[in-house]
Amino acid sequence: MSSRAFVFIIPIIVIAIFWAMAKFEYRNNNDPTRKGYFERNGKVLGIAFIALVAFWTLFLVGLPYLYMVVESFHPQLPPIKRGGPDDILTIAQYQSFLLSKHTDSINWLHISSLGFTIFVSIVVTALNFCICYPLAYYMAQTGATQKVRLLMLCLIVPYWVNEILRAFSLRLLLASKGLINQILMWVGFTDVPIDFLGNNTGLYVGLSYAYLLVMMFPLYNAIESLDKNQIEAARDLGAPWWRIHKDVVIPYAKPGIASGCTMVFMLSAGSLAAPQFLGGPRMLWFTAIIYDFFFQNFNWARGAAYSFILLAVCIALVMLLLRLFKVSLGETIR
Amino acid sequence: MxxxxxxxxxxxxxxxxxxxxxxxxxxxxxxxxxxxxxxxxxxxxxxxxxxxxxxxxxxxxxxxxxxxxxxxxxxxxxxxxxxxxxxxxxxxxxxxxxxxxxxxxxxxxxxxxxxxxxxxxxxxxxxxxxxxxxxxxxxxxxxxxxxxxxxxxxxxxxxxxxxxxxxxxxxxxxxxxxxxxxxxxxxxxxxxxxxxxxxxxxxxxxxxxxxxxxxxxxxxxxxxDPKTAFVASFVGENNAFAGTVTRADGDYAVVETAFGPLRGRNSHGLRPGGRAILFIRPESARLAAGAPDATFSSKVKNVAFEGNMSHVFLEGIGKKDVTVTVSRQDGAAIPGQDEVAAISYDPNLGLVLPEGKMARE
Missing domain, CATH: 3.40.50.300 (P-loop containing nucleotide triphosphate hydrolases)
Incomplete structure (x- = not known):
């Protein structure tokens, strides 16, 4: 049996184990008044529900990922050789991230690309937090209802425009002969146009803008439920404004902050469009490498391996930060 | 400090x-x-x-x-x-x-x-x-x-x-x-x-x-000694009788109310012709006849017994009842329902105040 066929067996085994566990639990806590699943829903609907959910989780969520995991442990082969004697399990794809295949030297190009991607994503996350926290606080606590509604509208409407169009319009604004440079030169701030795209300013701006709302809403929700009296109590006890935020608002909103930061970081590290349209010519975004493996080199195995490396690094970093700030994973998805 | x-x-x-x-x-x-x-x-x-x-x-x-x-x-x-x-x-x-x-x-x-x-x-x-x-x-x-x-x-x-x-x-x-x-x-x-x-x-x-x-x-x-109708009606229970001042002599004034002329302390020095409200606290009223301009009568609606005292609710003006609180020590007889009872009070404890906003019940 090939390793790829094995992929299809794992979910069946897992489902069987869960089914057995459910049966076991049912037998142990037998409640005679409890109606069975099929009694409640009827046979036809009951089967339909199970079939639909099973199909969705299995074929649209579980199997594709599992397939990619297995794929990442295979060599790149032309279709004819797949399943043949050369189709062995190997960690060569993962190795190739660290060591260049032919020269056996350290693969600085890809490692630094990953590092750069993670670094930019962290900066974008921090930037978004700095932009969104005051806004969210204003909207949730101090703003008048009318103004908050208007502000909310201003925040949401740009997202009706699709991502590519948004990225391109930013590019137009930031280009050498774009509006911003023209204004700067007209004001006399600079004589030669600033290369916003080349120095990666565009990348930061584009990514921050793309995921602004993803940070905004968890923050807003978290701060909104904070009792105003808590803020006033701290103020009344003599706390200056920054202490109120440090001691009262931020600890209270921590789950929301963690949730927003996690999402912005993950989405930013995995984004494709904004870095491609707004990044400088000298920078290499990690997902662009993955994209090229899949669609330019048809090396799915290596693309899959790189994807999982990115995923693992991101998850590890997020867990580390959650740990550091003493937030449990459960709190972030409240 | x-x-x-x-x-x-x-x-x-x-x-x-x-x-x-x-x-x-x-x-x-x-x-x-x-x-x-x-x-x-x-x-x-x-x-x-x-x-x-x-x-x-x-x-x-x-x-x-x-x-x-x-x-x-x-x-x-x-x-x-x-x-x-x-x-x-x-x-x-x-x-x-x-x-x-x-x-x-x-x-x-x-x-x-x-x-x-x-x-x-x-x-x-x-x-x-x-x-x-x-x-x-x-x-x-x-x-x-x-x-x-x-x-x-x-x-x-x-x-x-x-x-x-x-x-x-x-x-x-x-x-x-x-x-x-x-x-x-x-x-x-x-x-x-x-x-x-x-x-x-x-x-x-x-x-x-x-x-x-x-x-x-x-x-x-x-x-x-409430100074306004609002205070009189908001702090503690009070019976209010609105009317027009007909006579003012010395410390007292007589108010022509729906229950006839009633006398009370004129702490604001109201002049005849002015609109006024006479306030009588339930515990200041007695279920007995007294001085003619400090007595009126009304029909008993119901009686609430509270142990050491009883509240007698009598028909008032509009929806508002007249309440008389009878303390047990008084030993006064409490009239039955639908009986017409005389109510009197010490004019010193009746307070005539200028008409004004009352506390909501």
Whole structure:
């Protein structure tokens, strides 16, 4: 049996184990008044529900990922050789991230690309937090209802425009002969146009803008439920404004902050469009490498391996930060 | 140390709405002063103005003789206890109590000591490490008081802090609050819509309605000698008889009411022809005939027996009944339902006040 066929067996085994566990639990806590699943829903609907959910989780969520995991442990082969004697399990794809295949030297190009991607994503996350926290606080606590509604509208409407169009319009604004440079030169701030795209300013701006709302809403929700009296109590006890935020608002909103930061970081590290349209010519975004493996080199195995490396690094970093700030994973998805 | 609070012609407007209208008041240092009034009368607005969360549209707030204009709530010598207490849920009891000291930069060891002292004062010794959520309602109350006292304010402001407690605990906390005030000796400004709280605890009471201070006096004077129809109808039970003054002689006036001419004390010096309301407290009325211009009769609707006393409800004007409270010691016979009974009162205890807004029932 090939390793790829094995992929299809794992979910069946897992489902069987869960089914057995459910049966076991049912037998142990037998409640005679409890109606069975099929009694409640009827046979036809009951089967339909199970079939639909099973199909969705299995074929649209579980199997594709599992397939990619297995794929990442295979060599790149032309279709004819797949399943043949050369189709062995190997960690060569993962190795190739660290060591260049032919020269056996350290693969600085890809490692630094990953590092750069993670670094930019962290900066974008921090930037978004700095932009969104005051806004969210204003909207949730101090703003008048009318103004908050208007502000909310201003925040949401740009997202009706699709991502590519948004990225391109930013590019137009930031280009050498774009509006911003023209204004700067007209004001006399600079004589030669600033290369916003080349120095990666565009990348930061584009990514921050793309995921602004993803940070905004968890923050807003978290701060909104904070009792105003808590803020006033701290103020009344003599706390200056920054202490109120440090001691009262931020600890209270921590789950929301963690949730927003996690999402912005993950989405930013995995984004494709904004870095491609707004990044400088000298920078290499990690997902662009993955994209090229899949669609330019048809090396799915290596693309899959790189994807999982990115995923693992991101998850590890997020867990580390959650740990550091003493937030449990459960709190972030409240 | 305690400081007095002076309100000098304070007016607070929110857009078109005037929440407090020209309030002038002098609260002495060390006094237990209450603002009493129905919800929406402006008493909380006054409290927020004193604490610094609101700047008055007009007028001056002085604390300890010092003008408070432009001084934020974090810089004023006041501490506020919120209606919902607003304890910090993520901090322990001692962290809550010493938050104000931490903000002032007091060291950890010293804070610890201070927390223990205050926990002792509020009878919660050794409970400093608990979370606020582990405390009962009354204990939370006391932690809120300790947190406010920790910063050694000269004036403590209390915004209906007892309203969330059940009746028994509320009555207990009244005594406790009063005891704490006597112990620390600072000025307490207390906001409440509960006249029982105001009457039992306060040195003086300001009764408010629609943003206007109606009367400032000690509890006994507010009850016995209300200055306006609102105060008479809001503080304690009262029977009101509206009519026109027909005669005014010396200290008394006769009001032509739906029950005929009735006499009462004319403390406002009303002249004949003026619209007036005669107030007679249920406990001042007797179910017997008396002087002709202090007696009227009505039909008994029902009687409520309350042990040491009975409330007799008689047909009044409109929907409002006339209530007579008969104390058991009087030994007076209580008429049965639908009997017509004579009601009389001592004209000294009937009070004639100019017509004005009444408290809603």
């Amino acid at each position: 305690s400081a007095g609070v002076e309100l000098d012609q304070i007016t607070v407007r929110f857009g078109e709405f005037t929440a407090v209208d020209n309030a002038t008041l002098d609260i002495k240092g060390g006094e237990f002063f209450s603002f009493l009034g129905p919800s929406g009368c402006g008493k909380t607005t006054i409290l927020r103005t004193v604490s610094g969360f609101l700047e008055p549209s007009d007028g001056t707030v002085r604390i300890g003789g010092q003008d408070m204009r432009g001084i934020g709530p974090n810089k004023r010598p006041t501490a506020l206890i919120f209606q919902n207490l607003a304890l910090f849920p993520l901090m322990s009891v001692s962290e809550n109590i010493t938050y104000g000291l931490r903000v002032r930069g007091m060291g950890k060891a010293e804070r610890r000591k201070k927390a223990d002292e205050l926990l002792e004062l509020i009878a919660l010794p050794g409970q400093g490490d608990k979370l606020v959520s582990e405390l009962s309602g009354g204990q939370k109350q006391r932690v809120a008081i300790a947190r406010a006292l920790a910063v050694q304010p000269q004036v403590l402001l209390l915004d209906e802090p007892l309203s969330a407690l059940d009746l028994k605990l509320r009555q207990h906390m009244r005594n406790e609050l009063r005891a704490i005030q006597q112990l620390v000796g600072i000025t307490f400004i207390y906001i409440t819509h509960d006249q029982g709280e105001a009457l039992t605890m306060s040195d003086r009471i300001a009764v408010m309605s629609d943003g206007v201070i109606q009367q400032v006096a000690d509890g006994k004077s507010v009850y016995d």
